[in-house]
Structures are given as structure tokens and as C-alpha cells.
Amino acid sequence: MHSAIYLASNSPRRRELLRQIGVNFEVLLFRGGARADTDVDEAVQPGEDAETYVCRVAQAKAAGGIDRVLRRGLPHRPVLAADTTLAVDADIVGKPADAEDAARILRRLSDREHRVLTAVVVTDGERTEQALNISTVRFGPLTPDMIRRYVASGEPMDKAGAYGIQGRAGAFVQHIEGSYTGIMGLPLYETARVLECFGIVPR
Numbered sequence: 411m412h413s414a415i416y417l418a419s420n421s422p423r424r425r426e427l428l429r430q431i432g433v434n435f436e437v438l439l440f441r442g443g444a445r446a447d448t449d450v451d452e453a454v455q456p457g458e459d460a461e462t463y464v465c466r467v468a469q470a471k472a473a474g475g476i477d478r479v480l481r482r483g484l485p486h487r488p489v490l491a492a493d494t495t496l497a498v499d500a501d502i503v504g505k506p507a508d509a510e511d512a513a514r515i516l517r518r519l520s521d522r523e524h525r526v527l528t529a530v531v532v533t534d535g536e537r538t539e540q541a542l543n544i545s546t547v548r549f550g551p552l553t554p555d556m557i558r559r560y561v562a563s564g565e566p567m568d569k570a571g572a573y574g575i576q577g578r579a580g581a582f583v584q585h586i587e588g589s590y591t592g593i594m595g596l597p598l599y600e601t602a603r604v605l606e607c608f609g610i611v612p613r
């Protein structure tokens with residue numbers, strides 16, 4: 411059974427989520443990872459808002475992926491990529507740089523709402539389709555001790571906003587409005603709709 415698409419992502423969560431809806435995929439591997447991070451400028455541009463930013467980065471990941479498929483003469487299939495970021499007030503919050511940064515981000519998320527944005531993009535090189543999921547998450551109050559223990563667990567380090575709702579930080583989340591899978595990094599409703607545009611229906 412051949413794969414329906416390539417998944418241009420290093421994220422184990424995205425693989426798990428895509429598997430959950432029965433889409434047959436192959437991870438696009440190169441240079442030891444699924445994507446060369448140098449391909450995509452993940453720096454926020456001056457004046458760029460969170461919506462524009464997350465869509466631009468997801469589009470660049472997908473474009474880098476299809477480019478590789480074409481240049482390497484791999485079997486031609488659509489490429490799916492995604493990007494997740496947080497919006498806190500007017501600020502865009504990505505992955506923490508280090509443990510101290512993770513603690514600072516978590517202090518900022520304590521006892522309030524923030525938005526989690528995930529853009530999903532599918533391209534076959536000629537046609538590109540995308541969807542954007544925006545969810546609102548409310549954290550309860552986080553004590554310094556809770557933050558210290560969570561940072562020490564190592565969980566925040568590779569995650570936008572320094573937390574994973576699917577892990578220990580599930581205990582911080584008082585309320586969500588939107589998509590749980592979107593907050594985890596791949597909104598499955600939107601993903602299925604975008605894939606349908608390419609005639610890809612989960613089995």
C-alpha cells in the first residue's frame with residue numbers, strides 16, 4: 411500500500427495525530443530530520459501578526475518539502491506541513507530558548523487566557539490549500555513550584571508556548587475553546603478538509 415502523502419514534520423505529535431485519522435503517509439526524511447530547519451525563516455517579521463506568521467511558516471515548510479520531492483525525483487504526492495504558535499496579547503510566543511525562558515513563558519500564561527494557532531498546508535507544487543485553527547486556552551493559577559517542577563520534567567522544551575496539553579500541562583488547563591488536536595499541533599477537522607481538496611479520504 412503506497413502512501414497518500416508526505417508529512418514534512420519532525421514532530422512526533424503530528425505523526426500520531428495523522429495516524430489517528432487513518433491517513434497513509436510517509437515522513438519526508440532528509441539530513442537526518444524530516445525538514446531542514448534552515449529552509450524556513452521562523453523569525454517574526456516586523457509588523458507581522460500571529461495569523462500571518464503561522465500561515466507563512468507552514469507554507470514555507472510545505473514549499474520546502476515539495477521542492478525536495480521534485481528535486482530528488484521522489485514519487486509525486488502532496489506534502490503536508492503545519493506550524494503552531496501562541497498569541498499572548500499582541501505577542502507571538504514560540505518554543506522556549508532554554509529552561510529559564512520556559513519558566514518565564516509559563517509565568518505569563520498563569521491564570522489567564524491565550525490563543526493557540528495552528529496552520530496546516532498541503533501542496534502538490536501546483537496547487538496549495540491551507541486552513542488555520544485558532545483555539546483559546548485558559549490556564550488556572552500556576553505556583554512557582556508547579557512551574558519549577560514542570561520545567562524540570564523537560565516537557566516544555568520542544569513545544570510552542572512551553573507546554574503540551576497532552577502531557578503534564580493538561581493539569582494546568584481550566585478551559586479550552588476550539589480544537590484539542592489543533593492545540594497539540596495538527597487540527598484534525600481542518601486537516602481532513604484540506605486533504606479532501608486533493609481527493610485524499612482517510613480509509
Ligand SMILES: Cc1cn([C@H]2C[C@H](O)[C@@H](COP(=O)(O)OP(=O)(O)OP(=O)(O)O)O2)c(=O)[nH]c1=O
Pocket residue numbers: 418419420421423424444445471492493494495505526568569570571573574575576593594595
Ligand atoms: C501548545 C502545544 C504545542 N505543542 C507542540 C506542537 C509542535 O510540535 C510544537 C510547535 O512547534 P512547530 O514549530 O509548530 O513544529 P515542530 O518544529 O515541533 O515540528 P515541524 O517539524 O512539524 O515543524 O509545539 C504540543 O505538543 N502541545 C501543545 O499543547
